[in-house]
Amino acid sequence: MAHGEIKLNLHIWRQKGVNDKNAGIKTYKNVNVDTHMSFLEMLDVLNTKLIEEKHPDGPVSFEHDCREGICGSCSLVINGRPHGPMQGTTACQLHMRHFKDGQDVYIEPYKATAFPVISDLVTDRAALDRIINAGGYVSVNTGNAPDGNAVLVPQDISDEAMNAAACIGCGACVAACPNASAMLFTSAKVSHLALLPQGQAEATKRVKKMVATMDREGFGNCSNIGACEAECPKEISISNIARMNREYFSAVVGKD
């Protein structure tokens, strides 16, 4: 692949702290970009420039870590879409060959009541941890486990559980949803555990507690728009939401 140089106009949300009254978009024009770079490497290069120029704006804060699409740290809204234009791709795996010379690129943080902005493009997504804390586990202490092959799990069931378990907890589903709903995130965990025999003992209790926490954290409701599934970098299926709803209704109208 040949390298190419393009110039982009970057329009980036700048914000210092939760209550910054001067928060807003700032423009960095004609930024030189190698088409082989990843999106975050482009921000690295911009940051080095802002730092070494001692630019009054300072470097752009953004969250990132593995840069392999698996840790779920990166959380940018690029031209209005969480993780940018490529299907099934996190921002860190997005490469600049997908952009055109002279293009305007808008980079914003996730926007949701439950995800307050900390600085620039960094948001607080701890609400997702609190949903997991409410029941996103199998209650088994270390040392209590039977042999791994004692319970057979059909391959298709195991695969379906894996599809749901592939969620990286980035929160793009929330950012994509006009209601800022966390139904896809929550349902992926509910499905992963409800599908497997190991998770069934406490399935009823789990779904009730996780849904209650999700509501309490200020996430919106699901109105079947499907933007979450479309923007999920791991392409988690919206059918998980249907499964969670079934689990939830049978838990609520069920025996307890």
Place this chain on the structure above:
Amino acid sequence: MSTLDSKVPAGELAEKWVQYKSTMPLVAPNNKRNIEVIIVGTGLAGASAAATLGELGYKVKAFCFHDSPRRAHSIAAQGGINAAKNYQNDGDSVFRLFYDTIKGGDYRSREANVHRLAEVSADIIDQCVAQGVPFAREYGGTLTNRSFGGVQVSRTFYARGQTGQQLLIGAYSALSRQVSLGNVEMYSRHEMLDLVVVGGKARGIIARNLLTGELTRFGAHCVVLGTGGYGNVFYLSTNAMGSNTSAAWVAHKRGAYFANPCYCQIHPTCIPVSGDYQSKLTLMSESLRNDGRVWVPKHMDDVKALRAGTKKPIDLKEEDRDYYLERIYPAFGNLVPRDVASRAAKYRCDDGYGVGTTGLAVFLDFAAAIERYGKSAAISQGMPNADKVTITKLGKEVVEAKYGNLFEMYEKITGEDPYKTPMRIFPAVHYTMGGIWVDYNLETTIPGLFATGEANFSDHGANRLGASALMQGLADGYFVLPYTIGDFLSKEIRTPMITTDSPEFAEAEQNVQGRINELLAVNGTRAVESYHRELGVDIMWEYCGMSRNAEGLRLARTKIQALRKDFWKNVYVPHTDKEGIEFNPELEKALRVADFFELAELMVVDALDREESCGGHFREEHATAEGEAKRNDEDFTYVAAWEFKGVDADPQLHKEELVFENVELKTRSYK
């Protein structure tokens, strides 16, 4: 120099752990409630320990610098986790896993620790299945396995190419449960910047709240570091951007010896560097070598034609390709251990046969696997005479099911389709076998300070086998530390809760604040990133990477010292508060790079001192005629544990002699 006591229990190798477990001192449940444990790091080693100690009733405080414990770098492990289950009926056993690991580590690890690791490996799989880890399964519902480098059995359990993610989510969910029960207090976005030692025992840490920049003192009866490895000293590595050595390094400066720092693993199959802006390297799982064949062109004309773009890799006929691993190592073929595969790739490239625009790459080719699987699928679907298009289509489906997410990742990064053209790969820094010295209890040379997982040095010797990092992290956290920590804590039941108003806490906090103030006050001109790149790429990779020699290492040491001094004179860390009491990712980075400078020097000292080649440590002066690593068992069958004596002083060497009672030291051969 002193000799270190590893506290390995007496008795037969296979009986040591069993006997030790049943006779070691315990802490009664009513006392556990009054004992606090700090655990730093929430990867496999930290999260599993935090969850298990919480379940046991200890009061746990867990720390991670990420926004969530689920983001620790264990999550990026792709290929799998080993366990001596022998589900495949292919001759595996605890002893064989032990033996493979000792041999794979080039006879530089501690027998008793490795045997214990092999013993508990099977329990890990059971535990993870019970937690709901969706391991790959056969149609009949049983767990399935694949093979990894340096072994001749299939003992690797996996969850697609995301095994680390699934195991970490398992440990994270167990941790979350303990958080919800109030047994673990979770401190996310907190970075440990100093260790507090009171009366010779580890009693707490100083952590910086990364959101506010405030320093906080945390006390406990003991401290556990599950803080990972130091591969990011090389700047370019497969480690996550935030992976760092700081917690381990401050512990070292407070008295914990650092063992075998020169043992770094260079992974053979990573996506090659493409430009100066490159921030990290991406691994392509070792599992791909189950089916991928590694080659370079046989003839220089073809090398030139490939670089000029006049030929494509698929244009080269079979007889014009050099499948050099299969040629040199017929017994293990493409599945030789990582150090061997990496060096072989380097030799091909050194000789000019490398491919890609830089000449620093070799091919990893799946065409043969696609054809083989395609034919087999065609037969099983009743089409023994299927045409080539059908075979390729069916074969592609099989390969996609096995490695789909890895192929996708490769395509996203390079823009090339590995189903159609071979991957280009090159070795990159991936893991560090060296780490904080620990005894059999996983306790460091500071009483009450423990180290687990990649942060310690204990199980992999000079080279780690694939799919063994996940195994070790979880072994330490779920099944070893929860027992061995009792040896220390059973003597602490009369110790009241540790208060943080002692002079030792005040001194440690001032030490950290002083370092922050000093960094911010430099107010120079150069960004932290560029110092880190120069340290890692221009010095460490150049002189202390895949191959090393005395002259280069001596030069590297002076270069590191000069660059470190320049860093403290000319670095610029943007800030608005001169004490760093604010959210400031650049300051976080600067503090980590400052520690990498000091560690880098120790690595070079250790590499210079070890006058032999073993595993990942390859000294050019010590090679066989065929270019293989040449050990010196007579003089170097020991662990080099270094004591910190000051930033500008030479560290002091202490030795732990390695005694092999159950395996015979042999020249490692994979031929």
